[in-house]
Ligand SMILES: Cc1ncc(C[n+]2csc(CCOP(=O)(O)OP(=O)(O)O)c2C)c(N)n1
């Protein structure tokens with residue numbers, strides 16, 4: 001998609017918004033991500049009832065109830081698994097997982113890896129604020145090692161990991177990063193991610209103004225990528241591992257075949273199976 | 280019995296199959312060591328002219344292909360001075376405990392003969408000998424062997440020769456084990472099936488078309504049997520990264536409108552419990568078949584126990600009413616699992632089906648289970664533009680569920696407490712209303728007579744559940760023959776409890792016996808918590824892996840705890 005192209009849509013982004021009022025703190029980055037999601041869906045002209053937004057637990061994971069789509073607000077960290085079952089059962093739906101850095105990378109780390117690997121057609125949108133917002137300020141797997149908090153005075157001493165590189169190594173088919181302060185940019189990434197077959201991963205830097213107020217300065221640190229996305233995982237790997245974590249844009253577009261499995265209720269004839277057992 | 284690889288289990292299965300061909304009922308259970316391959320293996324077979332769901336108190340014949348690890352099995356093979364032991368001459372020395380039973384020992388040249396015959400193996404000779412000994416026609420044995428072993432390169436001629444040579448061996452020792460021929464019966468009405476296969480088939484009959492699983496003994500063979508058959512029906516079984524994922528995949532697929540299930544054993548069930556709570560709160564149907572093994576922790580993975588009752592009943596966090604059902608026999612694995620799917624779909628509630636290794640991996644000849652009557656399907660909301668309350672407070676507590684894709688019925692299935700519309704709410708009134716709703720729908724449903732199997736009448740009542748029911752039913756029959764009036768109540772529906780039906784069933788009871796295979800008497804405590812018991816209560820609560828045998832129950836029935 002042309003970056004300069006304006007997002008003019010048949011559906012308005014308001015068609016995707018429910019009447020439920022978000023619980024988020026004023027200024028929370030997640031507001032911007034929510035509106036980007038609605039813009040992307042409107043741009044793609046996806047009927048709201050054909051979209052399912054699946055999440056776990058966290059401030060970021062609250063999004064499903066704020067949408068006019070079908071939603072599934074499950075347990076902490078397991079949304080990619082729910083989305084896998086749903087997409088296999090109902091391939092015609094557009095399935096989007098909304099998650100946070102704690103939800104997706106810590107408690108859900110195993111599911112994150114295996115969802116990348118399985119490559120079912122869905123989009124994982126992780127609102128990364130490098131902190132647990134909902135539980136009031138504990139370090140996550142992307143928090144810097146020296147960040148001081150009540151639960152880890154003086155810092156955890158544990159290095160943050162690089163989720164995009166992990167996604168690449170695990171087999172994700174589309175890998176991008178956006179910044180919630182640029183809702184149009186995030187919307188564009190989401191449009192591409194949703195359109196691309198297979199498992200797409202979009203990390204959105206989304207400041208937690210309450211527990212990480214310093215993240216307000218992220219808007220000065222983010223910069224868009226100066227190079228085109230690559231189809232070569234080795235090139236993408238090099239770029240991701242040498243990146244400062246603030247480059248936005250699409251890093252990798254793969255062409256692995258999508259995992260599909262037909263699940264239907266059509267055939268109810270069990271007689272051949274039962275015949276195998278007869279003596 | 281014999282070392283792993285000697286073919287004990289194959290011999291047993293082929294004998295059962297051949298016996299089934301000529302009209303016998305039978306049951307084969309297996310006992311294997313912890314080794315992945317090799318190790319020791321024991322197949323226990325019981326044949327009878329009427330349906331067999333459990334083992335007796337003793338065995339007539341023990342065939343030992345070798346004695347290498349036999350001492351590990353002794354406790355599982357009760358023999359007496361009327362038993363016959365047929366052992367390979369090159370198999371080593373029988374353990375003293377086996378000889379101490381007084382059983383008559385005959386040594387036979389299985390391995391030597393097998394060496395002389397092309398294609399023969401000692402276990403084939405043993406099979407031929409057993410067929411001859413029991414009076415099972417050599418024809419049906421040969422057919423069973425060829426069906427199973429021809430793709431392993433065994434030719435029909437070699438099989439026939441080996442079986443005949445085995446049969447010849449019976450002329451070398453005195454014996455009385457020959458069975459009278461069973462009544463002829465129609466072909467096609469009988470199945471050779473394991474409990475795990477039966478559970479899979481029950482789920483398929485119930486409409487399950489998606490399964491997500493993580494391998495665990497002794498449940499894996501259920502998943503493996505189901506996978507290709509689900510594909511044939513246009514469904515799918517996928518292996519998830521762990522049990523938490525499999526449970527969540529099941530909820531996703533079920534939310535998508537497809538009846539779905541997972542298959543596990545104790546440690547896996549423990550991982551699933553958080554998500555089962557979600558299924559309760561979000562009201563998503565889902566079935567978990569839990570094939571119990573010895574626990575806690577890795578416990579005894581290859582052997583049976585009824586010790587997951589507590590986690591199935593009480594393992595969920597919060598106040599989370601859900602369905603817990605228990606299969607009672609190999610054939611009943613089908614019925615109970617199908618019923619669980621029906622209930623789960625109708626009540627939009629997760630159902631845990633408790634099976635166990637004993638039933639799950641037992642092979643049986645049974646009558647083809649009759650189809651269950653149709654049950655009300657999942658109540659679905661159709662498209663519309665009026666207000667839709669996903670968690671509406673209806674009279675029966677069940678509210679129509681909209682499947683994604685349905686126009687105008689968008690909602691969020693939520694584990695957060697919510698109001699009737701589905702909007703998250705932490706208000707006391709909404710919490711109470713939804714707790715009541717989820718409770719009411721289970722309490723108001725009419726479960727009919729299937730909640731328990733009730734057998735006989737009498738002031739002495741035996742309460743049991745699961746695979747232990749087989750031994751209890753047999754003991755009750757024997758007790759009646761000795762003049763004691765005994766009633767057996769074997770529970771199939773453990774949750775929700777059925778106080779009215781139980782009160783009716785227990786009317787006039789003066790003495791209760793509780794029989795279960797759990798060290799901490801989980802079932803007894805469950806009964807005490809929910810059902811009134813008479814003053815006189817006696818309990819058999821033994822852990823696995825040894826099965827509870829009819830004689831033990833009979834003894835308690837006739838002589839009480841004093842004996
Ligand atoms: C099994 C379980 N453990 C712990 C929690 C508590 N919990 C809720 S949200 C959360 C962290 C969320 O952090 P993140 O995913 O980064 O989202 P954010 O709130 O920052 O958007 C935790 C630990 C839970 N809900 N469930």
Ligand code: SF4
Nearest residue numbers: 025028059133208209
């Ligand atoms: S705590 Fe942080 S992440 Fe949560 S709503 Fe507030 S600002 Fe947003």
